[in-house]
Amino acid sequence: MELPGWAPATIDYTRPSPARVYDVHLGGFHNFAVDREAADQVRRFMPELPLILRANRSFLRRAVLHLVEAGVRQFLDLGSGIPTVGNVHEVAQEVDPGCRVVYVDLDPVAVAHGREILAGNPAAVAIQGDLRQPDTIVADDAVRGLLDFTQPLAVLMVAVLHFVPDDDDPVGIVNRYRKMMAPGSYLAISHASLEGSGTDRASVATQEYTSRVADFYMRGRSQIAGFFDDFDLVDPGVVYLTEWRPELPEDVGEDPRWTSTFAGVARRR
């Protein structure tokens, strides 16, 4: 029997959660033994994974700063994870305390922790939700209370769409968000890819991650670029993570392909 929409998701502490495994790789301690164990095992097959995750986090920071500079004051962070290090609201509100941020994650623990951190911050909120249900998320009271969809906003999907299988129609899901965004809004995406690192290693790592943590779906650069559809890509377009507006030229590294992750930011006309 399928659970009705208003029934809570179950909490299973015996399985690692992607949000908490991410936290382990970023050097955080908001995690359980199962998460740390899973993180170690995945790292054994893909030693550069922690570096890739850091590069993702760094992209998020650069993207948010760029968006704040571009005038965006509302953010919807889908798949935000454990809000510990380099949060969107910290980055954005440091520039303008008026920035409003909604965090959405499937992991009830991550969300509960997010609420704790954000208590007393009227301009940021964390809700539990499934990014595959755009209409449910946008209809959420907390989201409606903080974000105005008739005004430009930024939807962030950093390192999260690769958890959505093709059967769930990720293109359709992203389309739905894009349709609901007012002109002048931005979409930021980073997504793991089979391109870049050797295909064999990537697929082994994918299998490992899938069996230890959660299902994982690599996609090609053109597929990833396709998520932006008719939005105008901000320079430099869809590129490897570290190539996207690096702070220092040396941040790119000799061969940017090592992250095997593509990132981009685009604006709705």
Added chain:
Amino acid sequence: MSPDTEMIALVRAWANALRRAGYVEMTSVRLTEFLSDLADGLVTAMAADPFREQPGYDVGVALVRARLSTPSSLSSSMTILAGLPGLAGCSDAAARSRADRLLAAMSEGFTQALQQRILTEQEAIQLAARRALVEAQHGWQRSQAQLEAVFDGAGTAIAICALDGDLIQVNRALADMVGRPIGSLPGSPFLDLIHPGDQASTRAAMLELSGTASRHVRLEKRFIRQDGTVGWAALSVSVVPDADDRAVNLVVVGEDVTVQHHLQRQLRHQAHHDGLTGLPNRELLYQQLAETLRTAPAGSRVGVCFVDLDEFKAINDTLGHSMGDRLLIAVASRLTDSLDPDEHFLARVGGDEFAVIVRTSRGPTELARLADRMLAALAAPIRIDAYRLAVSASIGIAEEIAGHTDPQQLLRAADATMYLAKADGRHRWAMFDPVRHAEQVNRYEMISELPQALDRDEFLVHYQPIVSLADGTLQGAEALLRWYRPRTGVVSPNTFIPVAEQSGLIVPLGRWVLREACRQASSWQRAPGRQPFISVNVSMRQCAEPGLVSDVTGALDDAGLNPADLQLELTETAVMVPSDSCVATLRLIADLGVRIAIDDFGIGYSNLAHLRHLPIHGLKLAGAFMAGIRTPGPDRVDEQIVGTIIELAHTLGLTVTAEGVENADQAARLAALGCDLAQGWQYGAAGPSSAIENQLGGAARPRPAVRRGPR
């Protein structure tokens, strides 16, 4: 290197080392500023008096607070800061000792802060986990409460059953539906609520379901209320599985669909019955016939009678539709009374059409008797208000061995046969006759084919020579239409002309023949000397068309043919009908100079006195007369009649042509009787125009003066 440059180099190296060690939240610029401040503090501490280790401790804490807190963050910081004495500008033993003590303090500060952070974050995540769990439980309780509210308040009946079918829990709607107190239901078998006639099938469906998990089934069953009344319920039965997908319970969701059910039955009845007479309609007749044919024992016969009232339209038109309707009701009732409901199935299939299926026919004789019975049932006038309406019917009968036919074929045969009964004079029955049926079918096919046949050039004109009996010379030719029907070959004009007359196609067809024949005659006349005339048949229908005059002038003009060289042949009936529009048309044509002849003269009813008032120029004696003209004949009466006709015709100034002349002897006798012209096998059968051309060329004798009748 100046101290400043050294400082910048150290900070840059430190920043790079930390970036390698772990995730750096700060931007590069912020990180440089941050580390410069820390380095400045340490340089100041090196020179402080009195010397304190606290600044080193603070740097360690600051690093962790900035989340630069991986194990390699500490070790690489230690390595980089080993250059501290140089940076402070003195590298003696005392300075090195101060630096060592500062770094040791930094390590302690780092470790303590990290420990603190680990404890804080672990506590935070544990708290968060507990809170999430509590929230989930609240949510579960909330959903549980919501489920109960839905269960109790639902308008649809819901029952939770054990796998053995005993009710565990039911809601108010279910108790209301079956009219029992809610408390009396749990513990009793669900099947007790179901009508005994539906219990077995319901049990089977539920049993099948409990064997497999995560499935459900929809049923529509009768249920019994406490007061004994029966209703219909739409049921949806689902299995509730446990975590291992084993069936635990059954959930039955039901809705009282009694009203819909009755409505549906009513609609179904309406869809299959005639609203006026209440008899089954055409659709149900068809279904019934199909069913009868399908289930009939091998070799048994099935019959159908198609009953159509005669002249019903007249009653409708004169007495009104409501009277017509009442008559139909009365007819339906009389027919019903004359039939055996076990053996016969009566339906109203159209306005005044009824059909009877005879489920087992003992042969045509039995069906004929049945038809007689129906005709007799309708024989007595039907009284409606002050009227006594006499009705009769025509009945078509078809019957066949069940396996040798299908419903459509049998109904069509009976329907078509009914039309034969009508054609035979109404108020009678006709038995399906394969030969007549084939003719009829052929007729219908021709009606549909004829229009295209003209477009597709399937018609051809043949010509039969007409010669002078005085000297045997060719005087003219009769144009005869032939149809080369691709599917069946040449069709006799006797077959298709009546069809063309009936369908009206004779008009364009006749126009075409006229033009073709005139064109042909004109081409013959281009040869020197001979001027044969052309004789073309015109039907009654064509004659009634006002366009015939312009058709004739058009054909003559286009061909460039002299009107005197065209002869139109009409039957006696065409010119003898009382309506004189045809005669008027003929008069106009005669005025053009075209000759008119009466075809097949002598076989119909001819008003001889009337002949002289008609615009005609000649008679064509019917071929039937030729049988009496031969030597030695048994008697001479026929010959005398022919002689009299010829004499009479000559008195009226008419030319006489004999048709069907078969031999020289007949020709000689006709010549002796004074007959003017002749055609027939003796002079050549109808054929292509080349035959005429050959005769013209081969017998190029000068044309003698021939009586062509009065002008």
